[in-house]
Amino acid sequence: xxxxxxxxxxxxxxxxxxxxxxxxxxxxxxxxxxxxxxxxxxxxxxxxxxxxxxxxxxxxxxxxxxxxxxxxxxxxxxxxxxxxxxxxxxxxxxxxxxxxxxxxxxxxxxxxxxxxxxxxxxxxxxxxxxxxxxxxxxxxxxxxxxxxxxxxxxxxxxxxxxxxxxxxxxxxxxxxxxxxxxxxxxxxxxxxxxxxxxxxxxxxxxxxxxxxxxxxxxxxxxxxxxxxxxxxxxxxxxxxxxxxxxxxxxxxxxxxxxxxxxxx
Numbered sequence: 191x192x193x194x195x196x197x198x199x200x201x202x203x204x205x206x207x208x209x210x211x212x213x214x215x216x217x218x219x220x221x222x223x224x225x226x227x228x229x230x231x232x233x234x235x236x237x238x239x240x241x242x243x244x245x246x247x248x249x250x251x252x253x254x255x256x257x258x259x260x261x262x263x264x265x266x267x268x269x270x271x272x273x274x275x276x277x278x279x280x281x282x283x284x285x286x287x288x289x290x291x292x293x294x295x296x297x298x299x300x301x302x303x304x305x306x307x308x309x310x311x312x313x314x315x316x317x318x319x320x321x322x323x324x325x326x327x328x329x330x331x332x333x334x335x336x337x338x339x340x341x342x343x344x345x346x347x348x349x350x351x352x353x354x355x356x357x358x359x360x361x362x363x364x365x366x367x368x369x370x371x372x373x374x375x376x377x378x379x380x381x382x383x384x385x386x387x388x389x390x391x392x393x394x395x396x397x398x399x400x401x402x403x404x405x406x407x408x409x410x411x412x413x414x415x416x417x418x419x420x421x422x423x424x425x426x427x428x429x430x431x432x433x434x435x436x437x438x439x440x441x442x443x444x445x446x447x448x449x450x451x452x453x454x
Contacts, residue, residue: 198352210329224328252346
């Protein structure tokens with residue numbers, strides 16, 4: 191592998207390190223740090239828990255995150271607030287997969303300005319026999335032992351990381367001077383706080399019916415229980431998704447975002 195291959199792979203691993211530390215720090219309410227280092231095949235083989243992704247669009251290939259069961263339990267306990275059980279079960283697997291989806295979402299966001307749209311699709315771990323250890327990511331937690339995750343990628347993804355650059359990728363347009371100026375102006379607003387609302391549904395009612403409302407009244411909304419809910423900003427729908435529970439609080443797992451959902 192050439193030097194440029196190694197540099198790009200390290201950059202990719204660095205994005206994952208930053209994303210994992212950022213997501214876990216936000217969930218735990220404390221600063222986490224992450225450092226990547228070389229990993230041996232033996233370390234990767236010793237991992238018991240696997241979460242695999244296939245990459246599509248401007249990057250192609252397969253990768254997976256692996257970690258020991260003890261470290262997986264620790265992440266889940268912080269993520270869900272639940273205590274670890276004696277046996278690994280489907281519910282715990284779903285929790286670690288959801289957590290890894292959040293990691294991947296941040297990585298995709300970080301890759302977009304330079305690479306364009308990258309799509310991480312959760313995949314079944316047994317399909318990943320050909321992946322190779324890329325790095326170990328060590329998470330440092332305040333007042334606790336570090337957590338170790340191994341990141342493995344296949345040869346197709348290694349090649350994709352090397353070949354895909356902004357110049358070689360026509361799907362990522364080079365911004366004009368005017369676009370750069372607009373981006374700079376937008377940067378001035380990035381730290382402005384906005385209020386968003388999670389809308390489960392709506393209904394039009396007569397004033398008389400509203401005045402008749404009392405404790406125990408039931409209002410039927412215009413949405414079935416399996417339909418996605420709306421994330422609304424200033425009366426405009428900016429995303430849709432499924433309601434989830436994170437550490438005892440309601441949350442939204444975004445499934446749609448962008449112009450397609452902007453019509454309220």
